[in-house]
């Protein structure tokens with residue numbers, strides 16, 4: 001990965017492509033690449049949909065190599081949802097393919113003068129861009145089908161649906177999976193709206209004729225990768241729990257812990273949780289046949305394979321196995337206990353190109369506002385369809401929970417920096433709540449997954465209901481996560497590396513052998529801190545202060561059942577998260 005592709009969408013006479021050397025960005029990957037480019041090249045005060053913003057797509061440092069789990073991709077920009085810097089992370093095929101094609105980043109910049117829609121094609125001969133208004137207002141599924149027809153069934157695609165074209169703040173960017181379906185999304189922060197503002201509907205990646213990236217020290221790399229895979233396989237979560245039940249294995253766990261946000265975060269347990277659980281989902285999927293629920297990867301080189309396939313009642317493909325966050329967002333958070341309804345909402349979100357967490361939280365707020373009853377699945381489907389159709393109500397909902405709460409006068413809106421909270425109530429899982437409050441990304445569980453240590457006793461144990469130890473926990477996890485996101489590794493490796501020193505060492509050895517330069521635990525920490533510093537600096541210049549590093553007040557005043565607990569980490573403690 002020795003080059004960056006820049007596409008100036010605002011050039012006179014039409015888009016201009018330029019391939020350049022890495023220069024100052026040499027040695028960066030994934031989130032380190034996206035956040036560094038955005039911080040250096042995007043004016044922090046710019047409008048996120050203006051020509052001054054840039055959309056950066058970067059494979060991880062190890063992507064395109066034989067390193068297991070190395071196919072995650074980062075998308076960065078100034079976020080239309082939060083107003084701060086954004087890195088949204090996704091699986092799918094694109095990262096491995098882009099890595100093999102030799103690109104460390106694609107940067108979309110400028111803004112077209114009219115509403116022509118473009119597609120970019122990158123293959124072994126280079127990159128081209130062409131107008132393709134035939135793709136206008138197509139969903140991701142139809143878009144990918146058309147691209148497959150034109151470019152073959154082996155290409156990887158990056159695309160936006162209607163929500164991105166309408167520049168909604170909940171719009172995602174879809175990455176095709178191994179079956180060439182647009183099921184993997186860089187969901188958070190409205191990155192799809194920025195791609196829409198650049199007039200780019202799709203990017204097609206074809207690595208035919210390209211080779212896997214080779215490590216500097218092949219023997220050491222091979223041995224470390226073997227140890228790495230063995231460590232992931234022997235860990236009970238990455239070797240058994242996630243492959244068997246997917247991420248939705250968490251529904252029963254979080255519900256039993258009293259941290260399952262129900263009916264717009266009004267209580268911590270949902271009586272219909274068992275009907276939504278990973279166990280129930282696996283049973284249903286296996287009964288319906290086909291590929292079933294188990295052992296399905298979202299990209300080449302994944303050995304955990306936490307994903308699966310969801311078929312409808314008639315045995316037809318409906319969507320990928322909905323993730324825990326999606327099942328919660330459209331399920332318990334809206335009082336809905338029917339998996340088929342949740343799967344349909346997941347399919348609609350993927351097709352329109354919407355962040356499932358933001359949409360579920362938004363529907364929850366809309367239900368609290370009285371637009372529908374909690375538990376009314378048909379109404380939820382109708383509301384999401386309004387978003388895809390771009391009706392006036394749909395435009396409001398498509399701009400997220402904060403906008404919806406404001407428009408309909410709702411007091412309880414679970415957002416930080418305007419971004420909706422994920423599937424863990426901050427009062428009952430206070431470690432992840434510190435991450436929600438302080439992450440430069442806005443409320444984001446993946447930025448520092450305190451749930452691991454609070455609830456799952458991975459990497460030690462910190463009482464989830466008490467404030468003690470949460471700041472340190474979140475700090476350490478945010479640092480480690482930023483580095484993992486830079487490497488392009490799937491975050492689920494954390495379950496194994498937090499508890500198995502030899503597996504953590506194997507990860508370091510893979511990076512060392514690949515780069516031909518020793519990479520130590522201190523280097524992981526330094527890289528994570530460097531990324532977070534760059535991101536916080538951008539946000540400060542965009543006008544963020546410590547006032548934005550807070551949860552909404554009601555989490556500090558309204559006790560959550562069943563533990564009757566409020567968020568108790570003080571503001572002063574929150575302000576020490578980034579003191580290192």
Ligand code: SF4
Nearest residue numbers: 297298302304306490
């Ligand atoms: S563990 Fe799951 S999310 Fe991670 S890379 Fe594999 S399939 Fe994708």
